[in-house]
Amino acid sequence: MSTRDFRPGSAPNVSRRTLLQAGAGLIGGSVLPASIASRAFAEDHPAIGTYPAGTSGSSAFIGISVPRTGTYAVQGEDELKGYQLAIEHINSGHELIKKISPKTSKGVLGKELKFGVADSAAKPNEAVQAQQRFISENKAVMITGGTSSAVAVALNKLAQREKVIFVCGISGSNDTTGKDCVRYGFRQNFFGQTAAAAIAPVLIKQFGKNKKAAYLTPDYTYGHTVTKSMQDRLAEAGWTTVTNQVSPLGAPDYSSYLLNVANSGADVLINVNWGHDAVLSTQQAKQFGVLDKMKLVVPYQVPFIARETGGLMQGVYAATDYWWTIEDKYPLAKMFNEAFEKKYGYKPEWGAENAYVSFAHWARMVEEAGSFYPPDVIKAYEKGETLPSLVGDVHYRPEDHQCVRPVVIVRGKMEKEMKNKEDYYEVIEIVPGDGLMQKPDAFGCHLGDYT
Amino acid sequence: MINWPNFVSQLFNGLALGALLALISSGLTIIYGTLGVLNLAHGAMFMIGGYAGYVTYSYTGSFILAVIAGSLFVMALGVAMERIIIRHFYHRPHEDQLLVTFGLGICFVEIVRLIFTSQSQVVPPPALLQGITSLGFLFYPTYRLAVVGIVAVALGALFLILYRTRLGMIVRAGIEDSVMVDSLGINVYRVFMIVFGIGAMAAGFAGIINAPVVSLTPGVGDDILVETFVVVVIGGVGSFPGAILGGLIAGEIISITSMFNPGYAYVMLFAAMTLVLVLRPHGLLGTQGRE
Amino acid sequence: MSLLEVNGLNSYYGDSHILFDVSLRVERNEVVALLGRNGAGKSTTLKSLMGVVTPRRGSVMFDGVEISGRKSHKIAQAGMQLVHEERRIFGSLSVEENLVIAGLTASQRWPLERIYEMFPRLRERRGNRGTDLSGGEQQMLAIARALVRDPKIILLDEPFEGLAPVIVRDLMKACRDLAEAGQTIVLVEQNLAATLALAQRIYIINNGHIVHEGPAQEIKAQPEVLQRYLGV
Numbered sequence: 016m017s018t019r020d021f022r023p024g025s026a027p028n029v030s031r032r033t034l035l036q037a038g039a040g041l042i043g044g045s046v047l048p049a050s051i052a053s054r055a056f057a058e059d060h061p062a063i064g065t066y067p068a069g070t071s072g073s074s075a076f077i078g079i080s081v082p083r084t085g086t087y088a089v090q091g092e093d094e095l096k097g098y099q100l101a102i103e104h105i106n107s108g109h110e111l112i113k114k115i116s117p118k119t120s121k122g123v124l125g126k127e128l129k130f131g132v133a134d135s136a137a138k139p140n141e142a143v144q145a146q147q148r149f150i151s152e153n154k155a156v157m158i159t160g161g162t163s164s165a166v167a168v169a170l171n172k173l174a175q176r177e178k179v180i181f182v183c184g185i186s187g188s189n190d191t192t193g194k195d196c197v198r199y200g201f202r203q204n205f206f207g208q209t210a211a212a213a214i215a216p217v218l219i220k221q222f223g224k225n226k227k228a229a230y231l232t233p234d235y236t237y238g239h240t241v242t243k244s245m246q247d248r249l250a251e252a253g254w255t256t257v258t259n260q261v262s263p264l265g266a267p268d269y270s271s272y273l274l275n276v277a278n279s280g281a282d283v284l285i286n287v288n289w290g291h292d293a294v295l296s297t298q299q300a301k302q303f304g305v306l307d308k309m310k311l312v313v314p315y316q317v318p319f320i321a322r323e324t325g326g327l328m329q330g331v332y333a334a335t336d337y338w339w340t341i342e343d344k345y346p347l348a349k350m351f352n353e354a355f356e357k358k359y360g361y362k363p364e365w366g367a368e369n370a371y372v373s374f375a376h377w378a379r380m381v382e383e384a385g386s387f388y389p390p391d392v393i394k395a396y397e398k399g400e401t402l403p404s405l406v407g408d409v410h411y412r413p414e415d416h417q418c419v420r421p422v423v424i425v426r427g428k429m430e431k432e433m434k435n436k437e438d439y440y441e442v443i444e445i446v447p448g449d450g451l452m453q454k455p456d457a458f459g460c461h462l463g464d465y466t
Numbered sequence: 467m468i469n470w471p472n473f474v475s476q477l478f479n480g481l482a483l484g485a486l487l488a489l490i491s492s493g494l495t496i497i498y499g500t501l502g503v504l505n506l507a508h509g510a511m512f513m514i515g516g517y518a519g520y521v522t523y524s525y526t527g528s529f530i531l532a533v534i535a536g537s538l539f540v541m542a543l544g545v546a547m548e549r550i551i552i553r554h555f556y557h558r559p560h561e562d563q564l565l566v567t568f569g570l571g572i573c574f575v576e577i578v579r580l581i582f583t584s585q586s587q588v589v590p591p592p593a594l595l596q597g598i599t600s601l602g603f604l605f606y607p608t609y610r611l612a613v614v615g616i617v618a619v620a621l622g623a624l625f626l627i628l629y630r631t632r633l634g635m636i637v638r639a640g641i642e643d644s645v646m647v648d649s650l651g652i653n654v655y656r657v658f659m660i661v662f663g664i665g666a667m668a669a670g671f672a673g674i675i676n677a678p679v680v681s682l683t684p685g686v687g688d689d690i691l692v693e694t695f696v697v698v699v700i701g702g703v704g705s706f707p708g709a710i711l712g713g714l715i716a717g718e719i720i721s722i723t724s725m726f727n728p729g730y731a732y733v734m735l736f737a738a739m740t741l742v743l744v745l746r747p748h749g750l751l752g753t754q755g756r757e
Numbered sequence: 758m759s760l761l762e763v764n765g766l767n768s769y770y771g772d773s774h775i776l777f778d779v780s781l782r783v784e785r786n787e788v789v790a791l792l793g794r795n796g797a798g799k800s801t802t803l804k805s806l807m808g809v810v811t812p813r814r815g816s817v818m819f820d821g822v823e824i825s826g827r828k829s830h831k832i833a834q835a836g837m838q839l840v841h842e843e844r845r846i847f848g849s850l851s852v853e854e855n856l857v858i859a860g861l862t863a864s865q866r867w868p869l870e871r872i873y874e875m876f877p878r879l880r881e882r883r884g885n886r887g888t889d890l891s892g893g894e895q896q897m898l899a900i901a902r903a904l905v906r907d908p909k910i911i912l913l914d915e916p917f918e919g920l921a922p923v924i925v926r927d928l929m930k931a932c933r934d935l936a937e938a939g940q941t942i943v944l945v946e947q948n949l950a951a952t953l954a955l956a957q958r959i960y961i962i963n964n965g966h967i968v969h970e971g972p973a974q975e976i977k978a979q980p981e982v983l984q985r986y987l988g989v
């Protein structure tokens with residue numbers, strides 16, 4: 016009789032596109048016996064989370080979860096490319112990384128970065144399951160994920176519970192660094208409140224006061240908080256909401272919502288949908304003649320929407336984290352665009368930018384802390400130092416771990432104005448971050464414990 | 467939003483949504499009725515119809531050719547899938563059938579994603595059908611209006627095949643009792659293959675017809691599968707008229723609920739399904755039929 | 758050579774062994790009855806012959822050809838028909854469609870006119886759906902549907918069960934006419950009198966074993982066999 020192999024961790028309920036994508040020599044790195052690990056760490060600091068186990072070898076592991084399927088798949092792939100480029104640059108000590116994190120030579124504190132990728136499908140439970148595995152099996156020292164604030168919020172909680180630092184991917188909800196903020200979570204990118212604060216004055220200047228707005232809102236934390244922030248900001252200029260069409264994530268058809276919008280008498284359509292939802296709802300708004308009746312605004316611009324909707328973004332105002340043509344003003348952006356385009360063949364969008372910068376900032380914080388010990392790394396962030404980024408100088412607020420950074424307001428170019436095929440937007444304004452932020456406690460943030 | 471013109475608009479939109487659902491569901495329901503296999507790859511068939519049409523359109527620029535190629539390709543795929551894989555599962559437990567069709571669906575989606583990436587692809591409607599038409603009480607995209615007509619014709623053709631041909635007679639008999647059909651000297655396995663092909667073709671045809679309405683992504687069939695499943699349950703498993711009735715009901719529920727509160731459209735859809743299951747466990751037009 | 762020769766047939770439902778080495782034989786133009794208590798294995802025997810249940814072991818020679826293990830439609834095309842206990846008519850098809858579908862692949866078939874002469878009731882209801890028929894009419898249709906294919910042998914599984922006496926009388930007459938016209942029949946029946954009136958030979962099956970074989974007339978003289986296996 017043969018005995019059956021018992022293999023823990025081969026349970027079938029892992030995300031279907033979970034794949035370990037380790038660079039060269041992963042096996043060498045992670046299988047090194049822990050006994051030869053440096054004693055120094057353990058003596059200085061008590062063990063916490065994956066520390067010091069995660070850095071006992073010659074490498075350190077990062078758990079990456081991005082949506083590779085579902086309505087946010089395109090954005091997830093862009094983010095993943097940004098992460099991969101950042102890891103490559105950190106491991107090789109690329110000059111762009113050194114500009115953001117001067118102490119970096121090769122790797123982080125001399126450790127080579129390895130990583131695993133899991134498909135979250137933008138679903139919180141899938142992301143949490145995958146990251147839980149990266150933490151327990153690969154001793155991940157840092158995790159990332161988002162492209163849905165529902166995922167970001169769930170990973171916030173996981174990070175705080177597991178005491179592993181979470182560097183947030185794309186997440187637009189006010190809650191991520193608001194009521195659902197955690198000590199172990201950090202967000203680089205802009206969000207509902209800052210988007211609204213940056214774009215509202217532009218809209219009021221452009222369209223006037225006392226306008227009627229219709230909203231298309233995806234039904235989860237991101238959609239609700241962005242719509243709320245927009246409504247509050249615009250109400251100050253007498254704008255009213257004539258209808259708010261809430262739809263489920265990944266809705267297959269927007270016709271009913273758009274009929275309501277078409278019959279609402281609105282002057283402006285504010286489309287808060289994101290990912291393929293934004294593409295589809297915008298295309299269908301065109302089909303239903305809605306875009307002929309009212310102006311379209313996209314307060315939380317979706318990477319790739321201009322490419323995917325053909326000419327529909329022409330003349331449309333949008334707020335974004337990054338648009339590649341700001342490279343004229345920011346030399347680091349130029350370096351990034353060149354490196355990215357060389358490797359991947361297209362101009363990076365803000366998913367990639369957020370991915371790259373947030374990893375670079377993390378690498379810098381670990382170098383400054385001089386240790387992977389999470390409370391030390393957190394405290395390095397919380398010093399609130401001014402840091403370089405691809406959009407100029409920024410800093411993280413110690414009270415809620417939100418990066419204070421500018422918001423880029425763009426307007427879709429007409430076809431004849433486009434200088435090349437990726438020149439979709441004109442940058443209207445780069446609004447400094449300080450004035451856009453709510454008070455740190457306004458959204459109910461209570462960071463948890465360090466240990 | 468609750469005013470007379472909007473109500474009429476939504477009523478009409480519900481009809482348009484429902485017609486499409488009816489067509490896709492009729493494919494699912496005759497396959498399930500005849501073979502006893504719930505084809506969870508049906509949504510993927512819908513998606514592939516769209517992509518096959520998209521490829522044809524890119525090469526030929528002809529929408530009509532795209533529709534023909536999309537439908538035929540998915541029919542051939544359905545037949546191949548039945549011959550190579552599904553037929554080995556007729557005598558296996560239902561769970562195995564669900565797993566294998568679910569797995570095939572995932573494979574199809576991922577293969578398409580590999581080839582075309584997740585970025586959406588656009589198939590424009592034929593030039594004649596672009597733009598918006600005024601119906602007096604509402605403005606409606608011309609192509610969507612045409613879809614209602616096209617789908618009605620397709621459903622009519624399916625009706626004629628099912629109710630006016632020998633093949634249709636065999637299929638209806640097979641939906642009731644495929645073992646008995648076999649005992650009457652008719653090779654029921656060949657009928658299964660044909661039914662699978664026709665059912666898949668209905669999905670593929672709907673996929674390419676719907677492509678200009680939604681823009682294609684590899685996941686375009688995922689939600690449709692769920693809605694289709696609800697339609698089949700409401701209408702009665704294995705019932706072609708049930709699929710049409712169920713489709714129209716589902717379309718109207720989604721559309722009318724969206725008028726009051728869009729967030730509840732799906733809630734109401736599932737509530738309706740639950741209600742039907744409680745009051746008529748075999749669906750509105752279903753029979754106690756198969757074991 | 759007999760029309761049907763069954764040797765050592767064993768059938769199962771899943772893991773439960775139902776038929777044990779069943780052997781029987783039916784001559785051309787003969788009416789043979791298969792008797793046995795409820796659950797003895799009569800229906801399973803007929804289904805195994807028809808290929809609705811696939812026997813695991815044993816041989817079924819039908820008109821000189823081995824048919825065990827074949828698909829039902831092949832067996833039907835070889836000239837066998839089974840009228841199920843549950844009749845299994847197509848409720849959503851009309852009476853006439855039920856008859857037409859049966860004849861589609863038959864090498865020779867009865868004209869519908871001949872069917873309607875035999876069962877005038879079906880002519881009256883030819884446009885009705887199967888579900889609209891009474892029990893007796895359904896049974897007529899089930900038998901008629903088998904006859905359309907002009908089978909070499911027809912297997913009748915409890916054709917008179919649960920029907921009103923007048924209808925049983927009509928159906929019995931139809932069966933007798935068939936037998937006189939040379940139709941080979943295997944009849945499964947609980948109604949002993951009806952069976953003995955029709956059959957020339959009988960088999961008795963008990964717990965999946967054939968326990969008795971003999972001419973129909975002799976069985977009345979063996980009350981202990983009737984008592985033991987049939988409880989009468």
Ligand SMILES: Nc1ncnc2c1ncn2[C@@H]1O[C@H](COP(=O)(O)OP(=O)(O)O)[C@@H](O)[C@H]1O
Binds near residue numbers: 770775797799802
């Ligand atoms: N589909 C089935 N699955 C499992 N067991 C069955 C099935 N059909 C019949 N049986 C069992 O097989 C035995 C023989 O049944 P059957 O041939 O129908 O008996 P009869 O027709 O003589 O009354 C019975 O014990 C019955 O319970």
Ligand SMILES: [Mg+2]
Binds near residue numbers: 799800801842
């Ligand atoms: Mg029986």
